[in-house]
Amino acid sequence: MTKNSSWIRKRQRDQYFRLAKEKGYRSRAAFKLKQIIRSYKFIARGDRVIELGAAPGGWTQVVAETVGNNGYVLGVDVQPISPLDYPQVGFVTLDIASELAAKTITDKLPAKVDVVLSDMSPNISGTWELDHSRQIHLARKSFEIAQLKLRIGGNFLVKVFQGSELDTYLQEVRTSFRTVRLVRPPATRASSAELYVLGLGYLGMSEMPQNYRES
Numbered sequence: 001m002t003k004n005s006s007w008i009r010k011r012q013r014d015q016y017f018r019l020a021k022e023k024g025y026r027s028r029a030a031f032k033l034k035q036i037i038r039s040y041k042f043i044a045r046g047d048r049v050i051e052l053g054a055a056p057g058g059w060t061q062v063v064a065e066t067v068g069n070n071g072y073v074l075g076v077d078v079q080p081i082s083p084l085d086y087p088q089v090g091f092v093t094l095d096i097a098s099e100l101a102a103k104t105i106t107d108k109l110p111a112k113v114d115v116v117l118s119d120m121s122p123n124i125s126g127t128w129e130l131d132h133s134r135q136i137h138l139a140r141k142s143f144e145i146a147q148l149k150l151r152i153g154g155n156f157l158v159k160v161f162q163g164s165e166l167d168t169y170l171q172e173v174r175t176s177f178r179t180v181r182l183v184r185p186p187a188t189r190a191s192s193a194e195l196y197v198l199g200l201g202y203l204g205m206s207e208m209p210q211n212y213r214e215s
C-alpha cells in the first residue's frame, strides 16, 4: 500500500470525515466548531461574524445555521471559496497578512461585529517550531482584526498550535477579554497539536495596532 492510499483509507475510517459527507458539510472541521459552540454558546442567532481562513466553507455552513437569516457571516480566505446557498453568507478572497486586509474587511463590513473566528493554518512544513511560529503569526493577525472589528462584549475564537510562543500569545489575548479559555474539541485528531483560544467578552483596547488603523 502506498503512503497516499493508506492516508485515504485512514480518512475514510474517520467518523467525522464520514459524518461531514453524510450531513453535507464541506469539512470535518465543521464538527469542531459545532462542539465548541455547544459547550460555550458564544455565537447566537442574529450575530454578525467575521470568519478568517474559511475555505472550503465547513465552518461557514455551521455559522450560517447558528446565526440564522437575521445574522451574517463574512468568510475570508486567501483561496477562493465556491458560493454557499445561504443569503446570510458573503465571501472575500484576501490574504490576512497583507496590508489591505483590515481596510478590505471594513469596506465589506463597516459596522462592528459580535464574533471573530479564525481557523487559519499555514502550509505545514513538518518542522514543529517553524509551523508553530507561523501559526502564532496568523493568530496575531487574527487578534488584530478582532481588536479592530469586535464590539465590546464580543467573542473571539482562534486556532493555535502548542509550542514555545503560546504562553506569550495567551497573555496578549488575556489583556482584551473578560475570560480566556484553551479549548480542544473532541473532533480534533488525536495526533494534532492544535488547540483553540476562546476569548469571551471583549473589553476593548486602549491603542489600535499600528498597521490596522482604518483610514
Ligand SMILES: C[S@@+](CC[C@H](N)C(=O)[O-])C[C@H]1O[C@@H](n2cnc3c(N)ncnc32)[C@H](O)[C@@H]1O
Pocket (backbone or CB within 6 Å): 026, 027, 029, 030, 052, 053, 054, 055, 056, 057, 058, 059, 060, 076, 077, 078, 079, 094, 095, 096, 097, 119, 120, 121, 122, 138
Ligand atoms: C484548516 S483550513 C480552514 C477550514 C475551514 N474552517 C472549514 O471548516 O472549511 C485553513 C485555511 O486557512 C487559510 N489561510 C492560511 N493563511 C491565510 C492567510 N494569510 N489569509 C487568509 N487565509 C489563510 C487557508 O487557505 C485554508 O483555507
